[in-house]
Amino acid sequence: xxxxxxxxxxxxxxxxxxxxxxxxxxxxxxxxxxxxxxxxxxxxxxxxxxxxxxxxxxxxxxxxxxxxxxxxxxxxxxxxxxxxxxxxxxxxxxxxxxxxxxxxxxxxxxxxxxxxxxxxxxxxxxxxxxxxxxxxxxxxxxxxxxxxxxxxxxxxxxxxxxxxxxxxxxxxxxxxxxxxxxxxxxxxxxxxxxxxxxxxxxxxxxxxxxxxxxxxxxxxxxxxxxxxxxxxxxxxxxxxxxxxxxxxxxxxxxxxxxxxxxxxxxxxxxxxxxxxxxxxxxxxxxxxxxxxxxxxxxxxxxxxxxxxxxxxxxxxxxxxxxxxxx
Numbered sequence: 144x145x146x147x148x149x150x151x152x153x154x155x156x157x158x159x160x161x162x163x164x165x166x167x168x169x170x171x172x173x174x175x176x177x178x179x180x181x182x183x184x185x186x187x188x189x190x191x192x193x194x195x196x197x198x199x200x201x202x203x204x205x206x207x208x209x210x211x212x213x214x215x216x217x218x219x220x221x222x223x224x225x226x227x228x229x230x231x232x233x234x235x236x237x238x239x240x241x242x243x244x245x246x247x248x249x250x251x252x253x254x255x256x257x258x259x260x261x262x263x264x265x266x267x268x269x270x271x272x273x274x275x276x277x278x279x280x281x282x283x284x285x286x287x288x289x290x291x292x293x294x295x296x297x298x299x300x301x302x303x304x305x306x307x308x309x310x311x312x313x314x315x316x317x318x319x320x321x322x323x324x325x326x327x328x329x330x331x332x333x334x335x336x337x338x339x340x341x342x343x344x345x346x347x348x349x350x351x352x353x354x355x356x357x358x359x360x361x362x363x364x365x366x367x368x369x370x371x372x373x374x375x376x377x378x379x380x381x382x383x384x385x386x387x388x389x390x391x392x393x394x395x396x397x398x399x400x401x402x403x404x405x406x407x408x409x410x411x412x413x414x415x416x417x418x419x420x421x422x423x424x425x426x427x428x429x430x431x432x433x434x435x436x437x438x439x440x441x442x443x444x445x446x447x448x449x450x451x452x453x454x455x456x457x458x459x460x461x462x463x464x465x466x467x468x469x
Contacts, residue, residue, distance in 0.1 A: 149320060150184040152215035154234075154257075155205050156224060160198045163222035163252060163309065168293065170313040170329070171217075178328045180321055181409050186211045197308060198224075209237045217247050217316070220254030221309065224283075226275055230260040238263065248300045251309040255302040259283040267297040272305030291448070310335065357398040359384045364399075364406070373435045377403050411435060412448045419457040426453050 151171045155164060164187070172185040181255060188207040196202050212218055220239055223230075230238075238261040242248055250258040256272040256279065258264055264286035271354070276290035278362035289295060294303035294312035298365055303312030310394050318326035365383040367375055380403060391402065405420035411433040418429045437454075445453050 148183050149217065150214055151186070151209075151217045152211045153219045153221060154212075154254075155174050155189045155221075157185050157195050158198050158224045159195070159203075160222060161203070161364065162306070164197075164203065166251065166309040167221055167313055167466055168331075170310070171219075175325075175329060178332065180325050180351060182328070186215075188212065191233065195406035196319070198213060205313055211236065212237045212246075215241065217249065219249040219250045219251065219313075220257045221447075223253040223256050226256040226278060230257045232429065235261045242299065245299075245381070249312070250300070250302045251312060252303060252305045253457065255279060256282070258300060258302070259286065261380045263300055264302075267300050268295050269297065269302040270295045270304055271302060275306070284442075291450075298309045320409070338406050341431065355395065359386070359437070360394055367407070368410060368414075371414055372432055375434070391436045407434075407452045408444050409448060412441075412444050415441060415445070421454055429453065446462055 145391050153164070153167045153171075168185070168187070172239075174182055176182055177221040184258065186203050186207050188211045189383040190209060190211055192205045192208050194202045195205055208373070218238065221465050234257070238258070242261070242263055247456075248263055250256075250269075252272050253275060255264065255269055256275075258269075259282060264282050265379070266285060266287075268287045268289060269279070269331065270276065270289045276288050280286070292302060292304065293308040295316060296315060301312060301316065303309050314326055314330055317329060324392055325398075327357050363380055366383055367380060377392060378388055381388045384391050384394075386394065395401075395403055395406070401409070415429050415433045415435075418424060419426075419430060424432070425438075426441060427438040428435075430438045432443070435444065436443040442452055445451060445456065449456065
């Protein structure tokens with residue numbers, strides 16, 4: 144006798160992206176019986192079912208209302224239209240009741256904000272798209288927000304980073320439900336690795352900007368960026384900013400959200416990424432060019448900040464025209 148399969152419910156809303164809606168559908172709504180997986184009980188619902196407009200101009204027909212959440216074992220919020228607009232009291236109540244009876248909650252990308260509105264992120268390790276992590280942390284201060292991961296599983300609640308990272312998160316759920324081999328077969332059919340290296344930190348193009356009103360700090364950071372290959376000490380930077388060491392350190396953290404040492408390491412890794420992508424320098428020379436004492440130090444910081452090695456970064460992001468002399 145086959146085990147009872149979980150009931151999966153996905154929330155749609157007016158203006159949803161078709162891509163975001165298609166991710167859970169592909170992983171949980173698709174018939175993967177040809178790969179030896181059971182067909183799951185899968186339903187898409189909305190507060191007001193019917194023909195919903197999407198962000199892509201192609202409307203979708205949704206047959207079910209929020210009543211399906213009362214019976215679902217796994218509830219997926221695939222995104223959210225505007226994180227500044229909180230979920231409705233009706234949706235919040237439905238999610239809270241489902242959570243109380245033990246349903247597992249999943250917030251993909253901006254869907255984490257909806258779970259936060261329902262009070263389901265408090266005391267948990269969570270993530271969302273890196274561009275909205277600061278907003279998520281500010282809105283739900285009881286949650287522990289991480290900006291450098293593809294997804295985070297905190298037991299009853301799982302959240303993922305933006306867009307394609309939702310696939311990583313759903314594969315993780317499928318791996319838990321159906322086993323490693325089954326999830327690997329699905330990943331292979333989707334032409335993607337079962338588990339990607341690294342986290343979303345590697346996709347953040349620029350560091351968080353310095354807050355307005357910190358002109359001296361900003362000018363000092365610009366000065367330091369031009370000298371990353373030199374030893375840079377706190378006292379040196381404080382003198383450049385015309386501040387005492389103590390004042391500079393306090394103002395620096397207020398302006399950037401990081402200590403001086405954390406910021407310098409992040410900047411050096413960022414520039415190293417650019418050098419690895421655009422040239423043929425060996426890792427040792429790249430390390431020296433950005434101010435790391437050794438190639439080992441560069442590798443350690445890459446793993447800490449990006450969860451990947453410098454060599455793997457070069458392989459992933461080096462333009463095709465530069466590979467193998469092509």
